[in-house]
Amino acid sequence: MNYSIECKQLSKNFGTLRAVQGVSMQIPTGSVFGLLGPNGSGKTTTIRLMLGLLQPDAGSVRVFGLDPISQGDQVREQCGALLEHTGLYERLSAEDNLQFYGQLWHMPQRELQARIKELLGKLDLWDRRKEIVGSWSRGMKQKLAVARAMLHQPKLVFLDEPTSGLDPVAAAALNNDLLKLVKDEQATIFLTTHILSEAEKVCNLVGVLRRGELIAFGGPHTLTQSTRNAIVDIFGQGLTDPAILEKLRNMPQVRQVEAVDGHLEIGLEGTAEPSEVVKTLVMNGASVDEVRRRKAGLEESFLKLMEEENA
Numbered sequence: 191m192n193y194s195i196e197c198k199q200l201s202k203n204f205g206t207l208r209a210v211q212g213v214s215m216q217i218p219t220g221s222v223f224g225l226l227g228p229n230g231s232g233k234t235t236t237i238r239l240m241l242g243l244l245q246p247d248a249g250s251v252r253v254f255g256l257d258p259i260s261q262g263d264q265v266r267e268q269c270g271a272l273l274e275h276t277g278l279y280e281r282l283s284a285e286d287n288l289q290f291y292g293q294l295w296h297m298p299q300r301e302l303q304a305r306i307k308e309l310l311g312k313l314d315l316w317d318r319r320k321e322i323v324g325s326w327s328r329g330m331k332q333k334l335a336v337a338r339a340m341l342h343q344p345k346l347v348f349l350d351e352p353t354s355g356l357d358p359v360a361a362a363a364l365n366n367d368l369l370k371l372v373k374d375e376q377a378t379i380f381l382t383t384h385i386l387s388e389a390e391k392v393c394n395l396v397g398v399l400r401r402g403e404l405i406a407f408g409g410p411h412t413l414t415q416s417t418r419n420a421i422v423d424i425f426g427q428g429l430t431d432p433a434i435l436e437k438l439r440n441m442p443q444v445r446q447v448e449a450v451d452g453h454l455e456i457g458l459e460g461t462a463e464p465s466e467v468v469k470t471l472v473m474n475g476a477s478v479d480e481v482r483r484r485k486a487g488l489e490e491s492f493l494k495l496m497e498e499e500n501a
């Protein structure tokens with residue numbers, strides 16, 4: 191496996207605050223990796239360490255096998271980044287913004303023009319390329335900022351909370367566009383977000399940071415499967431008899447019981463399996479036709495991971 195990023199026990203302190211604590215991970219080349227975590231969990235700090243904008247206090251990070259501190263220029267010229275600021279000039283048109291950055295990257299003019307057309311086309315901004323960016327909505331500016339980060343066809347693109355500050359509709363639109371872009375680019379994508387449904391849609395690899403620690407890492411699917419406190423839906427007859435509900439609520443395996451439209455929604459405790467619940471139902475005269483384990487979304491899994499860590 192070829193890894194674009196490898197870090198081992200990576201740590202960064204700000205005074206007594208441990209912003210990143212012993213983070214180890216490997217990001218395979220070509221992944222769309224999503225680093226999840228609430229505000230202040232260390233996502234931006236992690237990116238800054240990878241770009242050599244901060245020096246680690248302990249541990250190591252390698253990007254394309256290079257040290258971002260001593261080989262920073264080599265690392266950064268192969269990376270694109272959208273950090274807190276869009277890096278856009280509000281008084282320039284969209285096209286002129288990209289022209290400006292393309293020249294900074296010393297892109298040949300013909301190649302640059304073709305690339306601008308390609309990116310603005312995919313983002314549905316080509317017809318609006320002559321407009322002054324300052325007049326645009328935040329969603330459009332963010333799209334253009336993503337195009338800016340990807341302009342020089344970097345091998346690795348960091349997008350730090352690309353949808354932050356967008357309303358849900360604009361955020362969904364940006365994510366759709368991101369998916370379209372990512373599909374055709376040969377780049378590895380490293381994005382951060384505190385909105386989990388986003389990562390679930392866009393990413394094929396996710397990590398969860400909590401107070402600077404990487405508490406989960408894997409495919410979105412892996413994360414979902416490792417979820418504790420599953421919810422199961424049980425269908426059948428005689429399930430919602432008050433005496434039965436009472437018995438269920440007294441079971442140690444059961445966290446929560448809800449009777450909805452004649453079926454039961456049971457929240458299981460920890461890693462409990464539904465078999466004991468079914469047994470109790472049947473022993474008390476109900477009949478069970480079907481037991482369905484709900485597939486928790488990443489959002490739910492994530493919230494649970496956070497809860498567990500807090501417990």
Ligand SMILES: Nc1ncnc2c1ncn2[C@@H]1O[C@H](COP(=O)(O)OP(=O)(O)O)[C@@H](O)[C@H]1O
Nearest residue numbers: 204207209227228229230231232233234235236
């Ligand atoms: N330059 C800095 N000086 C002091 N504290 C910082 C600095 N940068 C970040 N922090 C602190 O480090 C923690 C992690 O911040 P950050 O990486 O920005 O989190 P996130 O991007 O997940 O919101 C926060 O508590 C933040 O206040």
Ligand SMILES: [Mg+2]
Nearest residue numbers: 233234235350
């Ligand atoms: Mg941040």
